[in-house]
Amino acid sequence: MQNILNALKKIDRIALVVLKALTITLFLLLSLLVSANVLVRFVPVVSLHWFDEIVEMLYAYLIFYGAAALWITREHFSLGDWIGATILKGSRTRYLYRAVLEVLVLIFAAIFFYYSLRLTILARDVTNVFAIPKSILYSCMPVAGAIMIIYSIRNCVGEIMRIAKPKAE
Numbered sequence: 127m128q129n130i131l132n133a134l135k136k137i138d139r140i141a142l143v144v145l146k147a148l149t150i151t152l153f154l155l156l157s158l159l160v161s162a163n164v165l166v167r168f169v170p171v172v173s174l175h176w177f178d179e180i181v182e183m184l185y186a187y188l189i190f191y192g193a194a195a196l197w198i199t200r201e202h203f204s205l206g207d208w209i210g211a212t213i214l215k216g217s218r219t220r221y222l223y224r225a226v227l228e229v230l231v232l233i234f235a236a237i238f239f240y241y242s243l244r245l246t247i248l249a250r251d252v253t254n255v256f257a258i259p260k261s262i263l264y265s266c267m268p269v270a271g272a273i274m275i276i277y278s279i280r281n282c283v284g285e286i287m288r289i290a291k292p293k294a295e
Contacts, residue, residue, distance in 0.1 A: 142198050142199065148191050182263065194269075194273040197273060218292050221288040239268055242268045242271050
């Protein structure tokens with residue numbers, strides 16, 4: 127069992143490193159493109175007529191892969207544990223409350239995944255300049271949704287295990 131947990135932790139680290147590197151790279155590319163666009167507006171030496179569709183793609187990938195990275199580390203936006211820590215007494219009650227929240231988060235991630243996958247599959251349009259299929263632009267959403275589902279399941283299992291074996295008060 128310990129070998130499985132160690133393997134899963136290694137997969138977590140690899141996924142997080144890949145998503146962070148991708149997010150940083152996308153941010154740098156976006157920064158370069160926006161800076162170039164500002165420069166070209168003042169010194170019109172070249173046309174950046176393709177700018178919008180590339181920025182649209184990079185921005186979408188940045189947002190959704192960044193959100194997936196935050197999901198892995200549980201640093202995404204949440205209500206926190208202020209109710210469990212202040213109102214609920216007893217470890218099991220607090221862990222049950224957190225498990226219910228994690229199930230709700232899992233439901234959100236599943237709905238997001240379903241509809242983003244559906245959008246990606248049904249997209250038939252292409253971009254104007256490079257004729258990139260819109261499904262490629264949208265593909266980051268179901269990928270990020272799948273990552274969110276996997277880690278929401280991990281979080282649910284963790285909270286259920288804490289209910290079964292609560293820490294001493």
